[in-house]
Amino acid sequence: MEGSLSSLVLTAIFILIASVAIVPLFHRRQHLIVSIIFPVFSAASLFSLFAGILAVAGGEAETLILPVGLPDLPFHLRLDPLSGFFITVVSLLAFCVSIYSRGYIAGFIGKRSVTHLAIFYPLFLAGMLLVLVSDDAYFFLISWELMAAASYFLVLYEDGVVENRRAAYIYLVVAHIGAVAILLAFGVMAGFAAGFDTFHGYTFDAMRGASLPPAWASTAFVLAFLGFGAKAGIVPLHVWLPEAHPAAPSNVSALMSGAMLKTAIYGIVRFTFDILHTPQLWWGELVLAVGLASAILGVLAALLENDLKRLLAYSSVENIGIILVGLGLGMIFLSFHQPLMAALAITAALYHTLNHAMFKGLLFMGAGAVLHATGVRNMEKMGGLIHKMKWTAPLFLVGCLSISALPPFNGFVSEWLTFQAFLMSPSLPSQHLNLVIPLGAALLALVAALSASCFVKAFGVTFLGHCRSEACATAHDATPSMRAGMMIAATACLLLGVFPTVVIAWMGNLSSQLAGETIARSAGEVGWLWLTPVSAQRASYAAPMVLLGIASVLLVVFLTLRSKKSAIHRVPLWDCGFEKITSTMQYTSTAFSMPPRLIFGYLFHIKERVRPGLPDGRPAEFPAKVNYSVRVRDRAWGWFYRPVADLAFRLAKHTARLQHGRIHIYLAYSFFTILFLLLVAL
C-alpha cells in the first residue's frame, strides 16, 4: 500500500484539474455544467478527505516525486500527518461547499456565464490541495500562487462592479508580495541547506537538515511570517481581506475564509515547527502579540460592520488571530522545552483551525443563501428572515453559536483549549512572561465575548424582527442542495463540539510530529467522555454531559409546562400607544454597535454625520427628516496602506522626471554615467 494515500489525493487533484479542461467544452450548456460538475468536485473532495483523515491517523509520511519541474528539482510531494490534517480541513469544507455550490451557482444562470466560475473553482481547490502536499520550495510556491491567482479570478467573477475589481486587485497585490516574502524565506533556508551550486537545497528535506545560525533562522522566520501572515490576514496586513472575501460569490467566500486562510496557517506551522523546527522565544512572542492584535481588531471591526459578508470576513481576521495565539504559545512553550504544553497549545490552535473552517464556511454559505434570497448584503435592509427562510435561519444560528464559542458547539472546545494553554503559562521559567501572558488571556476573553455580541447582532438584525426593506419581503428559502451543504457543515460543528476527545485522539500523531508530545494520551486515561488535556485535576470538560444536561432540563421543563393548560394568544406587537409602529423603529445594526463604537471607537477612523433633511417650510430646529450616517474605516488604511500607496505614487512622480523629453538631457545622462563610472569604479 506504499503511496496509496498520496495517490488518492493526487486523484482528487487530477479530477479537479481535468475538469478545467472539460468545462469550457460545455460553455453553451450552462445547466449541465452546474448540475454535473459540482457534484464531481464534491466527490473529488471526498477522496482527498478520506486520504487526509487516514494520513493523520496513520502517522506515517509518504513521499512522491513527479517527473516535472525545474532541472534537478522535480516536484516533491509529501503526505504526513500535518498535511493530512490540513487536507482534511480543506476537503471537508470543500465537500460541503461543493454541494452547496450546485444550488447557489444555479442562481447565476441567465444573469451571467458560470463557465468562468466552474473553471477557476476547481483550480482554486486544486491549488489549495497542492500547497498542502508540496515538499519543495518551487512546487510549493507554484501551488501557492495558483491558489492565489485562481481565487483572484473568482473574486473578479462579477467584474462589472468597480469595488470587486478594486478588491481583487488589492488582494492579489498583497498576496503576491506575501509570496515574494515566502520565496525569500526559502532563499535563506536553501542557501544554508545546500548552497547555490546545485538545485538540491530547494527541497524541504534539505532545509530540514540545514543548520541555520539563529540570526538567519530569524530572518527566514520573519519573512515567512510576513508572507503567510499577509495571506492569513494578520493585522495590519488584513485590509484586503474584508474587501476581497465579500466580493467573491458566497461559496467562494466560504472557501476563501474557511479553507484558504488555513493554508497560510499551514505554512506558518510547517515553517516554524517542521522545517525550522527550533522556534525561538521571541518568534512566539511576536506571533502571540500579532495574534492578539488581529483578534481584537478583527472582532471590533466585525462588530461595527453593517455588511453581512464583510462582518464575516472581519471575523475571520479575529479567528486567525485566535489560531495564531495558540501557535505563538506553542512556540513559547517549545522554546522553553516544554513539549507537553506546546502540544496542548498547538492542538488548540489546530483544532480551532478545523472548527473555524466549519463554522465560517457554514456562515458564509448562510450569508450566501440570504444574498441569494434578498439580493442585498447590507443588514440594515434585512430583518425577519427567520419566517421566510425556515432552514437557513437555524443553520445560520448554529454557525453563530459555534463561532461565539458557546458550548456544546465546536468553537468552545478550541477556545477552552486555548485558555488552558494560557493558564499553563505560570509554569514557564520566565517571570516577565508569567506576568504578561495572563493579560493576553484576558484579551482573548474580551474577544470571545465581543464575538458573541457581534453574532447576536448578525443573527438578530438579519433574521429576527421585522423586514426592513422590500428586498426581504419576497425572500425565499435556500434550495435543497444549498441546505444540504449547510447541514453537513452544521452537523460537523456539533459533532466536533460534542466529541472533542475523539478528534484530539485522532490528532495525536500531529502533535507528536510537531511538538514531540501528545495530549491525547492523558485524556485517554479518563475516557472518551471527558476532555482532560493535562490531568483530571487540572481541568476537565465533558461536552456530551453539557449537551445532555441542558437538553434534559429543557425537555423536562418543557414537558412539565406543556401538560399545563394555558393558551397562547397571538396579538399585535405592543406599540406603547403610538398606534403606528413601523419596521424602521427597530433597533438597527448601526444602533446595536453604538456602545462598542463609543468605547473602542478610537481604534478606528469613524466619521459620523448628522444632516437635517431638505427644508420644507419648517423651522430648522424641527426638520421633517434627519439623515444620519456613520462610516467606520480601518485605521490600517490611513496608517499603512494609504501612505504606502501615496509614497509609491510620489516616487513614481519623481522618477518620471528622469524622462524629461529632452534629448540633451538624455545624452547628459549617458555622459555623466560614463564620467561617474570612470571616476568611481576605476
Place this chain on the structure above:
Amino acid sequence: MIIVALFTVSLFSAVMLAIIGDRRLAAEINILASFATFVISLFLAVDVYHSGGMTAADNYFFVDAFNVYLVVLTTFVSTTTAVFSRNYMRFERAHGKVGHKGMRFYHAMFQMFIFAMLLALLTNNVGVLWISMELATLSTVLLVSLYRTPSSVEAAWKYFILCGVGIALALFGTILLYFASEKVVGEGTQGLLWTNLILVSDRLEPTILSLAFIFFVVGYGTKVGLVPLHNWLPDAHSEGPTPISAVLSGLLLNIALYALVRCKVLVNKAMGSNWAGEIMMGFGILSLIVASFSLLRQKDVKRMFAYSSIEHMGIATFAFGLGGPIATFGGLLHMLVHSLTKSSIFFTVGHAAQISGTQHIANIKGLIKANPLVGWGMVFGVIAITGMPPFGVFASEFLILTATMKYAPMLIPLFMLGIAVAFAALFRKMQTMVFGDPPEVRQEISAAHVPVFLHMALVLVLGLYFPQFLQRWFLDAVEILK
C-alpha cells in the same frame, strides 16, 4: 555551413522583399523566410546539441551553448512576429496608416534586422559584433518612424541619436579591448576573436579591460535599456509599429545583453574578481527600481510594456552580474522567457490597440467582452510577465531571488520593492483594460491568436517542465559564463 545558410536566407529574403515591394504575397514570403531561418537554426541547434560548441568559416563564426539558444529564440520569435504582422500590418495598411513604400521598406528591413541580430549572435569577432549591433539599430530606426507622425519621428530620432552615441562608446571599448589583446594575441583579426580572448583572458591587462568595460557597459547597456541610459526605449517601443516593438523588446534587448555578458566574463577573468559583475548588478537594480516606478503612472499601453522590458532586462542584468550557477541559470532562463512573454504581450497589445483605436490605457476597456481571446491573452501575458507561477518568468525570478538572498541579501529590499511595485502597477492597468464592459464603438479585427498562445504555452511549459536539451545547454552556458 549551416551558419552561412542562416545568414544567406535572411539577407537574400531582405533583398527579395525589397524588390517585391508591397505585393500580395510579401507578408507570406516574410513568414516563409523567417520560418526557413527558424528551421535552419533548429538544425544548428541539433548539431550543437550533439557535438558541443564549434566554430565555422575560419573562426569567423562560433556557436556554443550560450548563443545557440538565443539563435533559436531569435528565429522563432521573428517567425511568430512575422505571422502576427501579417494580420496586423494588413489592418494598418487598410486604415491608411502605412503607404506603399512603407510596406516595402517594412518587410525588407524586418529581414535585415533578423540578419543583423543573427550576425551579432554568431560572430566570433568583437568588432563584427559591434558592426552588427549598429546595423540592427540602423535597420529598425526608420521602422520606428514608419507612420511619420510627429511623435514617431521624435521617437526615432531619439532612438537613433542615443543608440548611435551609445554604440559609439562601445566601439571605444572595442578599441581598448583590441589594444589590450594585441599585446597578448598579436595584431590582426585574431586579437578580436572571442574564442582567442577567452583563452588568454587572465593575461589581459586588467586596467585597460576595466576601462574598456565601462565603455562597453554604457555602450551596449544603452541598447539593453539600462537605467539611466534607457530613455530611447519607451519612445521607440511605443511609437513604432507593434511587430517592431515586439522584436525590439523580445530580441534586440537580449542581443545587447548577450554582448554585455560576453564582455563581463572576459573582464571578470582578467580582473580576477567580480568587478564587472558588480557594476552590472548596480545597473540591474537601478533599472528594476526606476522602471517599476515608471510603470505606475503610465497612460500609454505600449509604453508601459516597454518599461516592463526595462525592468526585466534589469533583472537579467542583475542575475548575470551576481554570477554563480543558479543566478546565471536564472538569467539565461529569464532572457528566454521574457522574450517569449513580452513579444506575445505586444501581439495582444497591438490587437487591443487596434480594437479600441487607441493606445491610451484609459480608453481601452472590457477587452474580454470585446474579444475574449485577446482579453485573456493579455491577462495571461501580464500574469506571466509579473512573475506569477506557473509561468516560466516565475521560475527564473525564483532562482535569481533565492540566489540573491544568499549572495547579496542587502539588495533584497530594493529588489523586492521593484518587483512589488511593478506587479502592482501592471495589474492595476491590466484590470482596467481587460475587465468590465467594452465601449460602444470599436473596430472589428481579425486577430492572429496562434502566435500569442503558442508563446504563452511555451512559457507555461517552461515553468512546469524543463526539457533535457535546454537544461544541458543552460548548464553548459553556466559553465562558459563562470
Place this chain on the structure above:
Amino acid sequence: MREAFPLLIEACQIALVLFAAPLLAGWVRALKCWTQGRTSPGVLQPYRNLIKLFSKDIVLAHNASWVFRFTPYLLFGSVLMAGAIIPIISVDLPLSATADIIALVALFAIGRFFIALAGMDVGTAFGGMGSSREMMIASLAEPAVLMTTFTVSLFGHTTSLSEMVRFIGQQNFFLSPSMVFAAIAFVLTLLAETGRVPVDNPVTHLELTMIHEGMILEYSGRYLALVEWAGMMKLFIFTSLGVALFVPWGIPQGDDLMDIPLAVLIMAGKLALVAAGIVLAETGLAKMRIFRVPEFLGTAFLIATLGMLSHFILEM
C-alpha cells in the same frame, strides 16, 4: 448505598438551587425595602410571583419566532446546569468535572446569547437596546471574570471548580492580597453579571435605564416565569460561587450525606450576609449612566489584574 451518596448530594444541590434561589431573591428584596424604609411584601413574594406567572396565559406578538419561544427553556436549562456544577454544599459533586470555571462562564453565555436574540426577535426598539447593552456589558465583564478566575486558579493550579474549592478549603484561613483583590473584583463583576445596581436596575421599567428588563419586556406567562426564575438562580449561583471560592470553609470535602444539613445551614448564613452586602451596595449607590459602566468594569479588571500581579510579586 454509599456509592449513591454523591448522586444524592448532587440531587440535593440541584433542588437547592432550584428552590432556594427565589428565597434569596426575596431576602434581597425584603432587605432592600427595610433599608429604604418601605414595607416589604415578604421574603416569599418571589414564589408567589412565579406561581402566578405560571398559571397565566401567554400573550405573544405576531412576529415572535421560535427563537423567542425557545429561549426561556434554554436559559433555564443552562443556568440550572451551571447550578449543578459549582460546589455549594459539597466539593465532591459528580457533575463537577463536566465543566470547569471557563465552561461555567460559557454556560451563562449561552443563556445571555439567546436572551439577547429574544430581545431582538419581536422587533421593538427596547428589545434591541437591551440586547446591545447587555452584550456590551457582558463583553467587558468577561476579561475581569477571567482574571479573577486566573488568580484563584493560580493557588490550586487548576481551573476545575471542585479542585479549587478543595484546595483552598484544605488550607487554614489565610489572608493573601491577591485573594482580597480577586474577591473585590469578583463582587464588582457579580453586580454587573446579575444586573444589579449600579450597572442595571432589576426593578425598573424606565426605558433609559433598563437593560435586562428591556430584553424580556415582551415575555409573559410561563415564559416570563422561567426567565425570572433563571435570573434568580443566576444571582444565587453567582453569590454561592463567590462564597465557595473566597470563603469555602464549611463546605464539606467528602461525600458524606450527613454533612449536608450543616453545610446548607452554613451556606445559608453566608449567603444571607453576602445578600446584605449587595443590598447595602445597591442602596448606597446610584444607577450609573450606561457609558460609565466601562469604567466600572475596567476598575474590576484592574483590581483583578492587580490581584494576579501581587500573587507573582508578593507571594512567590
Place this chain on the structure above:
Amino acid sequence: MTFTAQIINVLAACILLTSFGLLVQRRIYGLLRIFAWQGLFLSASTALVAYTAGMNHLYISAALTLTLKVVVLPYILYVLVNRLNIYRDVEPLVNIPATMLIGIVLVIFSYHLTAPIRELSTLVTRTTLAVALSTVLLGFLMMITRKKAVTQIIGFLALENGLFFAATSATYGMPLVIELGVALDILIAAFIFGIFIFQIRTTFDSLDLKEMEKLKEHEGA
C-alpha cells in the same frame, strides 16, 4: 621621439583644437568647415601612422576618412543646410565660456584616465590616446549643449572622429574588416541622418530640437 611622431602629436593637437573649435563656433557654415578640417587632420595622422608603422591597411582607412569625413559628409550637410535654409546662428544651451571650461576639465580628466595605459604602450602614438578620448568626450559635450538637429549630427560625427583617432593612435588601426564595416555603418548612418532631417523638417517645420520634447513622462512645469 621621431619626427613623424612629432608630426602626429602636432596633428593630434590640431584635432583637439578643432574639437574645441566645434564647441565654440556659433555659425553653422563655420562648424562644417571646422568639421572638415578635423577630418583632414585625422586622415593625415592616419596616413602618417600607416607610414611609420608600415601598416598598409591604414592607408585605406586614411583614404576612407578623407573621402567620408572631409568630402562627402560635409558636402551632404552643406547641401542640406542650403536646401533647408538653416544657416542661422547656432544657439547653445549652455553659454560658450562655460562649455569651454567644461571642455578643459574633460581634457585633463582624459589625460589622467589614460595615464596608466600610456605606461603600458610601446607605440609611438600612445600619447595621443588622451586626445582621442577627449575628442570623444568633447563631441559628446557638443551633442548635449546644442539645440539644433544638424549640430547634433556634427557633434556625433566629431565623436566618431575621436573613435577613429583612438583606433589608429592606440592600436595602429583595427583589423581592416572592422574598419570597413565601421565606415559602412557610418555612411548608412549619414544617409539616415539625411532622411531624418527631411522627416523632421516636414513634420515639425523646424529643426529645433525643442519641438521634439513631446514624448516624456514628466508632466507640468
